[in-house]
Amino acid sequence: GAGVSQSPSNKVTEKGKDVELRCDPISGHTALYWYRQSLGQGLEFLIYFQGNSAPDKSGLPSDRFSAERTGGSVSTLTIQRTQQEDSAVYLCASSGNSGGGTDTQYFGPGTRLTVL
Amino acid sequence: AQKITQTQPGMFVQEKEAVTLDCTYDTSDQSYGLFWYKQPSSGEMIFLIYQGSYDEQNATEGRYSLNFQKARKSANLVISASQLGDSAMYFCAMREALYGNNRLAFGKGNQVVVIP
Numbered sequence: 001g002a003g004v005s006q007s008p009s010n011k012v013t014e015k016g017k018d019v020e021l022r023c024d025p026i027s028g029h030t031a032l033y034w035y036r037q038s039l040g041q042g043l044e045f046l047i048y049f050q051g052n053s054a055p056d057k058s059g060l061p062s063d064r065f066s067a068e069r070t071g072g073s074v075s076t077l078t079i080q081r082t083q084q085e086d087s088a089v090y091l092c093a094s095s096g097n098s099g100g101g102t103d104t105q106y107f108g109p110g111t112r113l114t115v116l
Numbered sequence: 117a118q119k120i121t122q123t124q125p126g127m128f129v130q131e132k133e134a135v136t137l138d139c140t141y142d143t144s145d146q147s148y149g150l151f152w153y154k155q156p157s158s159g160e161m162i163f164l165i166y167q168g169s170y171d172e173q174n175a176t177e178g179r180y181s182l183n184f185q186k187a188r189k190s191a192n193l194v195i196s197a198s199q200l201g202d203s204a205m206y207f208c209a210m211r212e213a214l215y216g217n218n219r220l221a222f223g224k225g226n227q228v229v230v231i232p
Binding site: 031033035042043045048056059089091093095103104105106107108109110112 | 166
């Protein structure tokens with residue numbers, strides 16, 4: 001079956017612009033995660049969605065970052081007024097969150113964001 | 117405090133030889149899961165293997181095995197019979213039940229280059 005997909009694969013933007021990054025999880029997966037991977041910070045958790053519950057936003061680095069998940073499926077991560085330090089690869093993952101087993105997170109290919 | 121420690125420098129491995137990647141972790145939780153992911157130059161994070169904190173047997177998946185030493189808080193990955201396609205970054209990650217959100221904490225990664 002199809003894996004996690006993300007778009008765009010690459011995004012170059014100017015400082016101060018807003019960007020939207022999209023994630024389409026594996027069909028049937030109820031949990032969705034956003035992570036950020038940068039050279040200086042490694043892989044950082046950003047936000048977690050589980051079904052219809054309120055998202056866990058504890059990893060978002062500032063209020064310029066927000067995310068939503070529509071219909072329990074596709075998610076959009078929005079970064080407003082982008083800064084150069086936002087340059088990173090943004091990875092999306094989904095899991096079945098069955099409550100048992102491994103609840104393994106499966107990752108998409110990522111969006112490489114470059115802020116000039 | 118760093119949750120996952122991967123301190124080995126980049127490694128060169130001869131094709132067909134085995135390689136061990138070190139991972140130590142820090143948690144006060146009794147219930148947790150340990151994961152290894154592979155990230156080739158293409159950027160996608162590929163799930164390799166999972167070990168639950170209550171699992172008595174070391175996990176194995178094909179050529180991958182996890183040497184789990186709970187008292188030492190280590191979860192080393194062993195790749196047997198290395199192949200050229202194993203050249204990648206390898207990340208150890210931990211999920212702690214106490215967070216209730218299944219988020220993963222990642223180590224900095226180990227770079228492996230397999231040489232013919």
